[in-house]
Amino acid sequence: xxxxxxxxxxxxxxxxxxxxxxxxxxxxHRIDDILRRLTELRLPxxxxxxxxxDGTPGVVEAAGVRVIRLCRNIGAAARNVGVGxxxxxxxxxCDDDGWYERAGxxxxxxxxxxxxxxAIVNTRILVDEHFVDPLSTEMAASPLSDTAGVPGSVIMGxxxxxxxxxxxxxxxxxxxxxxxxxxxxxxxxxxxxxxxGWQMRYVPEATLHHRASLANVRxxxxxxxxxxxxxxxxxxxxxxxxxxxxxxxxxxxxxxxxIRGVGMAVAGIPWVIRHRRPMxxxxxxxxxLLDARRFATRRPLFTWRQSDAEDPSGWERADGSAQVGLAxxxxxxxxxxxxxxxxxxxxxRWPPAERRRDQLRxxxxxxxxxDRTIDMRDDGQ
Numbered sequence: 001x002x003x004x005x006x007x008x009x010x011x012x013x014x015x016x017x018x019x020x021x022x023x024x025x026x027x028x029h030r031i032d033d034i035l036r037r038l039t040e041l042r043l044p045x046x047x048x049x050x051x052x053x054d055g056t057p058g059v060v061e062a063a064g065v066r067v068i069r070l071c072r073n074i075g076a077a078a079r080n081v082g083v084g085x086x087x088x089x090x091x092x093x094c095d096d097d098g099w100y101e102r103a104g105x106x107x108x109x110x111x112x113x114x115x116x117x118x119a120i121v122n123t124r125i126l127v128d129e130h131f132v133d134p135l136s137t138e139m140a141a142s143p144l145s146d147t148a149g150v151p152g153s154v155i156m157g158x159x160x161x162x163x164x165x166x167x168x169x170x171x172x173x174x175x176x177x178x179x180x181x182x183x184x185x186x187x188x189x190x191x192x193x194x195x196x197g198w199q200m201r202y203v204p205e206a207t208l209h210h211r212a213s214l215a216n217v218r219x220x221x222x223x224x225x226x227x228x229x230x231x232x233x234x235x236x237x238x239x240x241x242x243x244x245x246x247x248x249x250x251x252x253x254x255x256x257x258x259i260r261g262v263g264m265a266v267a268g269i270p271w272v273i274r275h276r277r278p279m280x281x282x283x284x285x286x287x288x289l290l291d292a293r294r295f296a297t298r299r300p301l302f303t304w305r306q307s308d309a310e311d312p313s314g315w316e317r318a319d320g321s322a323q324v325g326l327a328x329x330x331x332x333x334x335x336x337x338x339x340x341x342x343x344x345x346x347x348x349r350w351p352p353a354e355r356r357r358d359q360l361r362x363x364x365x366x367x368x369x370x371d372r373t374i375d376m377r378d379d380g381q
Contacts, residue, residue: 014042014043014102014105014106014109015042015043015044015088016088017088017089017090017106017109018043018088018090018091018092018105018108018109018164019043019044019045019046019086019087019088019090019091019092020038020041020043020044020045020046020091020092020093020094020100021046021048021079021082021083021086021091021092021093021094022034022035022038022045022046022047022048022082022094022095022096023048023050023076023078023079023082023093023094023095023096023161024047024048024049024050024052024056024057024060024067024096025049025050025051025052025056025073025096026052026053026054026056027052027054027056027096027097028052028054028055028056028058028059029054030096030097030211031056031059031060031096032059032063034094034096034097034098034099034211035047035060035063035065036063037099037209038094038099038100039063039064039065040102041100041102041105042102043092043105044086044087044088045065046066046068046082046085046086047060047065047066047067047068047082048067048068048070048078048079048081048082049067049068049069049070050070050073050074050075050078051069051070051071051072051073057069068081068082068085074178074181075176075178075180075181075182075185076160076176076180076181076182076185077175077176077177077178077181079093079160079175079176080174080175080176083167083170083171083175086167088167089112089166089167089168090108090109090112090164090165090166090167091164091165091167091170092105092163092164093160093161093162093163093164093165094161094162094208095160095161097161097210097211097212098161098162098208098209098210098211099208099209100123100206100207100208100209101206101207101208101209103206103207104123104203104205104206104207105164105206107203107205107206108121108123108164108203108205108206111150111151111152111201111203112164112166115148115149115150115151115199117148117150117197117198117199118150118166118198118199118200118201119165119166119169119170119193119198119199119200120158120163120164120165120166120169120190120193120198120199120200120201121152121163121164121165121200121201121202121203121206122136122139122155122158122159122162122163122200122201122202122203123162123163123164123203123204123206123207123208124136124203124204124205124206124207124208125159125162125207125208125210126207126208126209126210127209127210127211127212128211129209130317131316131317132316132317133210134316135159136202136204137316139153139155139202140153140202140204141153142154142155142202143289143290144156144286144289144290148199150199150201151201152201152202152203153201153202154199154200154201155200155201155202156190156194156200156286156287156290157186157187157190157200158186158190158200159186160185160186160189161208161210162208162210164206169193169196169198170189172196173189173192173193173196173198174192175189176188176189177189179271180223180227180230181223181227182220182223183220183221183222183223183224183225183226183227184223184224184227184228184231185227187227187228187231188227188231191231191234191235191279194279194283195235195277195279195280195283218257221257221261222257222258222260222261222264223261223264224261225248225252225257225258225261225262225264225265226261226262226264226265226268228244228248229245229248229261229262229265230265230268230272232244232245232248233245233269233272233276234272234275234276234277235277235278235279236278236279236284236287237278237279237281237284238278240284240287240288240291241278243291244291247291247294247295247298249262250298251298
């Protein structure tokens, strides 16, 4: 281990600068390997369990790691509990299907040290340890210009389980809002941060490995649809909110998840109106720039289900040997931002080769990142 990696430019051990908060839920069958890889980082590790019913907390404790057991599932807001136990200035968030490489983490901390306005760094995401997630490819190609002098690709959104945050920035905006549960929770926090003047960047020098799980994906789709609609009306000017709403309603597959998501969004209208605080015209102009790219990739109006699992064979490899086109689109996909963290299913769940063609969706998002949801059979549920 080099001194640069161990101590960074600040001269302090990495363990005094960065902690890891791991969120778990019903993952007893696969959490052992994740814990092993995270403990190898030799960083403070805080595990928060969202009221698992399969013995996950016991598995974590058996591995010698302390776990904070919640009495009920509060979704993304459980990360707030983990941050409350952190004593370092920066925190790396991780879900129970991924882990970080140690290399690059000190460099991220150095960037935080050098740029006090930097709140969030999204790392490079590798799937199956060989493929660069198109989310990372899209972040690297962000068209947004840097006006703050902070290095890295400018982003206005991030992946919750692949980001490193400045604790003071995170806490200053209240972290994740429990009302949103999960699905587009990055939008909610991201809007709060950019409206408060914080910066977010994509930094590929740090890497998260993602071994995605399909658990709970179908159940999360309505929340993702509801939350992206709520976020639009809470934070965007009227015209932009209306434009985005029409696009989302037209673009999302028309199935039971769509019906439930729309119903949940409508039920929350009184709350949204009471708490509406739109962003500045200048910030919305940046989002509109990204909206235009997203609108150009809208799926057919009467798409009714997700397509089958994505095949990563066309993705950019970690060695850069192949790269997927940023504007490709294939069969029907899912609601905005719900399940972007679950971009790949296990190999034995991939569809036959003849059904894999054109199933990869790389859809430029209004957040400056790819909006790729699970492409799996939905069967109208």
